[in-house]
Amino acid sequence: MDFEPSPRLRDLLATIDELVSAELVPLEPDFLSRPFTELLPVLEEKRAMVRELGLWAPGHPEELGGLGLDLIDLGLLSEAVGRTPIGHYVFGMHAPDAGNVEVLHRHGTEEQKERWLRPLVEGTIRSCFSMVEPNMPGSNPVMLETTAIHDGDDYVINGRKWFTTAADGATFAIVMAVTDPDADPHRRASMILVPTATPGFELVRNIPVMGHTGSDFFSHGEIVYEDCRVPRPHLLGAEGDGFVIAQERLGPGRIHHCMRWLGICGRAHDLMCERALSRAIAPGRTLADQQIVQSWIAESHAEIEAARLLTLQTAWKIASSGWRQCRQDISAIKFLVAGTLQRVIDRALQVHGALGMTDDTLLAFYFREERAARIYDGPDEVHKISLARRILKEKSRG
Amino acid sequence: MDFEPSPRLRDLLATIDELVSAELVPLEPDFLSRPFTELLPVLEEKRAMVRELGLWAPGHPEELGGLGLDLIDLGLLSEAVGRTPIGHYVFGMHAPDAGNVEVLHRHGTEEQKERWLRPLVEGTIRSCFSMVEPNMPGSNPVMLETTAIHDGDDYVINGRKWFTTAADGATFAIVMAVTDPDADPHRRASMILVPTATPGFELVRNIPVMGHTGSDFFSHGEIVYEDCRVPRPHLLGAEGDGFVIAQERLGPGRIHHCMRWLGICGRAHDLMCERALSRAIAPGRTLADQQIVQSWIAESHAEIEAARLLTLQTAWKIASSGWRQCRQDISAIKFLVAGTLQRVIDRALQVHGALGMTDDTLLAFYFREERAARIYDGPDEVHKISLARRILKEKSRG
Amino acid sequence: MDFEPSPRLRDLLATIDELVSAELVPLEPDFLSRPFTELLPVLEEKRAMVRELGLWAPGHPEELGGLGLDLIDLGLLSEAVGRTPIGHYVFGMHAPDAGNVEVLHRHGTEEQKERWLRPLVEGTIRSCFSMVEPNMPGSNPVMLETTAIHDGDDYVINGRKWFTTAADGATFAIVMAVTDPDADPHRRASMILVPTATPGFELVRNIPVMGHTGSDFFSHGEIVYEDCRVPRPHLLGAEGDGFVIAQERLGPGRIHHCMRWLGICGRAHDLMCERALSRAIAPGRTLADQQIVQSWIAESHAEIEAARLLTLQTAWKIASSGWRQCRQDISAIKFLVAGTLQRVIDRALQVHGALGMTDDTLLAFYFREERAARIYDGPDEVHKISLARRILKEKSRG
């Protein structure tokens, strides 16, 4: 066993850390107080800077200009840029585009790649991924009401989707819809490319989440598909592949989520320590002298480190034996890291007292936004049950 | 021992429950999506309705038109109106006005009462309470930088306050400022009435809290006092009384906070149950059949009931022997109820899944806003330490 | 509402506290280090003392010499004698005899009362209650393998029971056995009196529990009934009444368990405070100055008080409306108090450091023995689920 990251990566991480601190952290107050659309110009400048340094979209496949990193290294990058809420966007590592790039790269036809993948890779357009439905448990991608019916050379799509992240301003959506309701449950749905300009695609609203509707990239859309008609070559992969593609996309994607969360954990821990060291509570005494604060700092440190190693080991396992063999591990990190994230943010906020409630630090933002970590991509409870079942199955086999 | 509430109260609570459900709950979607100022007209209508029913400001002293309830009964009312975030405002039980009424009633001169108390009681003006300072630990009201210096017949006030709830739109503030820096620490500060129109009183900003600056009553102000000059008869009580008045105000006030939080707990618990019963997760099965959800419902129920009884017992003790004898009990309920509140809201939100993150239910609002419960009026940790010290002191005396 | 205990009770509690401290606490080191049988003579002396003071078996029905206390007052007594692990035995309030007295008093024939109840009330014999079976979930008294079959004028009993507390040395057992396997599940079983001297009644072993087999009263027996024959008049109540009698016995019995646990909580809290005050960790500093210890003391205090009030309220509700209406409340206190108990003992032990692991204090005993609190009389999880179901049923009815 060897816990040393590669020297190449160490240099990369140092560069990124510097960039994040010098260029992105100063933008955070604006990020917290202004609509995302107002930040677009300055973020475009930062993206240009990142491109010049050859750091744009490091996670893309090498043939698309990515850095050809393995999943561990990619995770470490995700953690590093995840120390600021605008990091992934600026470095071209943001969901859902990163996942869509992968899907298109793997399953797209040449024509689809030319039309959609190229500009997506370059970051000149954005996309969204339209899977979850308000009336169906998001944890079960087999249960879907949205349908795509053959009509001549077209699919006609009807249904309602929500929590379609970044739909606002996206050029196209990848929609998951039932193409064959009578098939085996896991073969019912397909993935279809839908340009958002298509008649019948209606972004009903940006869903108000934790008090904010958001805008542009930073939003979660609710979309109604009403007789939304797209040509059949907009199908991704084969008919019935929807569930498989979704799994392929979500499984390893959880590594990225987890590493991003660990980046937030690190940032929150730093903020907690800085506040502890600087806040006087009596002449000559700061919060850093308080045992309760100390125990939070220590517990958070240990929990973050442990959760981090489990995530990295999972990345290593996926790289060695494929994500299908690692569903158990993926479930474990999903809830372990999400839980750690919430505890660490909560403690950091508490150490800030009233200041922690304000938008004068990042913590109030993290507290409310990242509450979702325990919910999306399958609530923690679903992952716990699924992990336990796999363990018990193995044990019962002896 | 007798756990039965009085029959008079039972009727009262039934009336209020009905009013809350029929008149206030329907306003919540607007409350969650629109600026508070836009709700003022409809809230004024509801207040009129409440006044007609003789239910306005039931907590005011009887001679000011209140219902003459004891602290237990008042707590139960606070719980009942606390089931909706606009309840206290509509029933005239809202902080900080309710506390300011009490302070003025007890310590105000006839002139002060005529000018400030009367309209405050009637609800035609609003007030604020300006105590906490950004650079000083709010948990320690002895540490203050704001000063009020004699200059002729005036006080000249300088300093910075924040988290002055509802300063925006208030007619006057009660300011806590140091009038004698050389006095014994607990005699240094005084309370002074400052009309917000006074030159030198500047509401610098409504502090952005959890992503919202808020407005009018629903806001937390940051105020700079710069050579803010008020006549000496604006003093409340005697010089040096500041700390005592603050204690008197905050101590029993925590009962009201706790009972309001318990109202929220009850509401969140109801929402959790309703969601569990209505959300299908598979044909014929809802979340209500899931053991993990069941255990959250049960644990929340038991924790709420237990915390509630401790709060009611504390109210009873304060009524029997005065709040000074009950500091220990007040500290205990402060952190016990605040902790219960956070756990219950968190579980209720989790049961709602993605919906819980949206503003389509109250829970996201409660999750972010009521995070403050563990912080204001002394962070939980401060109360724990202070409670432990009192316990240990008693034990060491034998 | 009124939280004041009656004056009569206050005097009683003072007397008991004194007796416990002066007479029973000094016996604890022997209790912890010697077999229970060796303590019997001195415990008999203490019982005599208690009898002289008119305090023997205060919980018995008044017509059997009890004090005629209501359930709240009885609970408060149970808490008071529960501050020492030998309290209930010395005061004649010990399970399972207390419960068996009640069952016999209610359901026994005159002959049964004369033969079994009288000496049991006087404390000259002991009894046991033989219900739980090793292969059946104890949480479900409907699932039983033990049978009692008519054979002439006798019942012939076959089966295996365990965790039959205090079987060792008991004069008779009340056995729960299936008399009609074809009846409605809740009418299958009956209660039958079996003298332990009956052939076919074999106490196979005192079960080693947490490293100790125990002896006499302080033991849990495993019993094999092999063609164990008793005359039919040994039936208690009617055939098929077994389940109802068991419910009647266990339901309110949980109040006694909870109040006894609260007595232990109080004792553990005292020990924690005493240790904190006396253990030097540096010149001039004791553990009482450590914030983490302080926060444990405070949290334990608040949790104990809250759980205590919920238990007392449940006692009050049972007294007002019968235990059948209060199953929900009984479930709530079962797991709330058991959980509190374990946390408080754990913290108290931790404050004692290595000493806490030794039998030089009571805590190691409590830590291991009272772990059972979360298991017996239905594991916490079973009570949570059952409570949730009742709540959800009520809500779904509106």
Added chain:
Amino acid sequence: MDFEPSPRLRDLLATIDELVSAELVPLEPDFLSRPFTELLPVLEEKRAMVRELGLWAPGHPEELGGLGLDLIDLGLLSEAVGRTPIGHYVFGMHAPDAGNVEVLHRHGTEEQKERWLRPLVEGTIRSCFSMVEPNMPGSNPVMLETTAIHDGDDYVINGRKWFTTAADGATFAIVMAVTDPDADPHRRASMILVPTATPGFELVRNIPVMGHTGSDFFSHGEIVYEDCRVPRPHLLGAEGDGFVIAQERLGPGRIHHCMRWLGICGRAHDLMCERALSRAIAPGRTLADQQIVQSWIAESHAEIEAARLLTLQTAWKIASSGWRQCRQDISAIKFLVAGTLQRVIDRALQVHGALGMTDDTLLAFYFREERAARIYDGPDEVHKISLARRILKEKSRG
């Protein structure tokens, strides 16, 4: 980074797993029910078997016949033999002998090595380590009352030690005593070899721990040194080296504790799964179908894996940069693994219901014995504070 254990180790672990299952697990019922002394003969047989396989004392330095494993591999072995409470003893990896071997190997004179080290390595004698004192906080090895005073060519030792593990039956003790009370605190104490047969060395008692006094190897002694006289060449290292040697011994020793605890975690997790799979709760349903049980299995799995990786990473860091650079990491695993251990055992016990309270499984033993994990070698709280201080110091330096 590479998470793969070496092939050599994989084979080794497989052999050990088999041996543990086939030879040691069957001895556990005897271990739980009989005095340790009665097991000595059979344990000696198993040791012979282990020696024949060349697996005896794999952790000893290579020149003493150990396997020359690095700290990670050694940790993995410790985990494997730690799956049974008699594993370490049978494989010659048991504290305190393993640590004493290391101390003698490093600091012993040739004469000391010949006389004490050789038979200790061979396992023909046993030793103990006499450091902790009842009146001094064990977490602070600088505070000691025991003294060793020069008198001619001897040291004369006076003092009281406790929790001297395995003193009963040991041939010698390594005693930590103050040799120069006026020196710098960290140079006050020295380590001295004391044959237990020396007059003035009195094993006062085997301390009753969790209800058991234990015997022989399986015991914790309280020792009084009363004018106990040993020749000066019994000094280990130089005078004043006591603290340094203790640190050297305890620091890396925590890896072994943690890995042993992880072995217990693994065993407890297995027991929990087996019980879940086998315990019927209704026709066709076992505990394995219960969500609450499932969530415990999943949470335990994730927590164990994460804590395990943090421990292995710490071993790797110690190997790369020395334990002094890793105090922070050692503190983190100390409390993280101890906490995980307690939670996992507690859940496993709960899944066993009443059976979990009995000595019919290992869990009751683990529950009470391993409670000490959060206490010895510095209570968790001490490690948290010390970890936080190091973190804060680093951060404050920038």
